[in-house]
Amino acid sequence: MSHKVVLAFLLAAAAPARAVTSVVLLPATGANVHEGHLTAATDVLRAHLERTGKLAVTVAPVPGGLRAEPSPLEAAQAARAGGAELAVTLRIARLGNVASVRLAAYRQDGSAAHVDELGAAGPDDLDAALRRLAAGLAEGRPAHALAEIDTVTEREADPYLKYVATNVFGIRLGSAFLMNRASPAGTSHSAAGGGVFWLYDARSFLADLSFDLYGGDADRLVALGIGFYRPFSKGNVSPYLGGGVAYHWLQTGGDGAAGLAFRAAGGVLVGRLSTVQVRVEAGWQVSAFTEKVHEASPVTPHGPFATVGLGY
Template identity: 25%
Template sequence: MKKFLLSVLVLAVALFAAEKVYLAPVGLTGMHGDYAVASSKLMKAYIEDDGRYILVVGSAEDGVTADNQAAVRQKATEKGCSKYIIAEFTRLGENVIMSFKLYSVDKDAPIWDDRLKARNPDDFDPIIQRVARNIGTKNKAVDDTDIYSVTEQETKTPKRKGVNSYIGMSVGGLMAFQPEFDVYAGLDFYLMYDAQVILFGIDWDIYGLGDDSKLGYMDIAISAYYPFGTKAITPFLGGGLAYSHTEYQSDIPLEYRSTNYNYSFYDNDEEFEDGSSGLTGFIGGGVMFNRSSRVMFIAQAKYMINFYKNDVFDYEKMDDGRVQITSKDHAVQGFVFNVGIGYGF
């Protein structure tokens, strides 16, 4: 019995704390009247679920319409409401402009308003949910930076829906820690598919550009990244695998090119160059800029390591003046960083 009384008391306090808001009959232009009834029921359910307001839904018996603000205000006052909502839906071609205004009974100007565009009736439910969640706050119903919102504000540039893939190029470098510390310039050509909740990529990378570069690296990579949100500026994290080919030219002076105390000298640089192929793994992330546009910018950083090794030659001058050349396997690894641009299609 005590628990029941406590529950009743809590409910009574909650009902007393929430403001009563009057919803005038929804005004429709070019639409069937059933949409007004259904929308009013959804508004009441979602607004009362939020808990800030108790919605008193107007009906035809109230004798007021959305285009008569004075009558709506009077009816809201009669019903003991401190605020009232005027909602109007206007069909323009295949789209419906949905206008929502929240008034205080003691003010002529709205204290909150928003106007959104529904592409089809399926948009009504998410629009009304967002209006119910944000009405009376400092926020609008739709976040303008959310590029995958199912709705659009009439006065805003339409958000991207058809662009899901990018083709682009970036420039950057490989900061190798193995076999020795050095930075090698490179290019990355990529194709990226944006599936909203995940990013898939196919890349062709080449690093070690330049005649004086000791390292040559090239791969074909596949990757998957998790984007943190659907904003126009979106950070992401993930990784992938690549099939790569690496060539490393060991720096052995001409006069020391003998092996294992062998005094036969080598004039051919290829004697100390090793090429190997295999799998490469990498993890990292980056940031997409202007994701809502046909032209997208991207900045990335990742750590890569070869799952295979290259022979790296070294030399040591002995006490007797002779030179010993040795080789050791190293897995090329280091940071890759690049910035680039992509075109959406």
């Protein structure tokens, strides 16, 4: 025998044996579940527990089926009676198309050593859920963190339900009062016009996309904006406050300029519960850029605006 073989034999003999925990498995109990599924779940869970290599499993000769889940004291008594370190209970409860699969392990004194739970969409999900629950008990980790490509449940794969946001398209008319104009320097002038908007209602907040055109004399303003608002009523008439940002192309007698502008606005939405809505809004907008003026200092136009819109 070569010295390498002898060395490998000595190392193997010196390595400590892997600790194995003795557990007694109580038959599965459940609510609104076929008793045959509970019996099969007990057998499948036992196989998965043994497959971990860390647990020595025996099944307790106690009744399972459609009955109450064993209490911690009852589980502790089963552990003592079976001479096991832990007693494992399995509870499957179904409500509609969703089932809850709960595994708990108790020590001989009735204290909980491990409690875990996974959801299942149906009987086909049980094997994957039981496999992960067994691995979680053996490794002392939550089952939801042990998903693998072949143990993701249908319940986990289902997309989350979300609120449906309604939206309306609208046309509006209004006026923007431009202050601190380029020419004559520092003067104010109103520009009339209108535009279109898409208003999205997500219940707890409103959001809109808008495109507006204003003009008057030497003034030109084109605005592409986005806004967010908080409604103060869930009724058919809903006041709101908010603000947003827009990209402005404007000319107020100078060289013209383009850039971002910030808006603060408030209004009233009439017909929020209807397919036809009236939207009255007023606010203030401030440019975050300047417009150059020949032989003069650049100016920063700003000012109030007001609109009336019809959405449908």
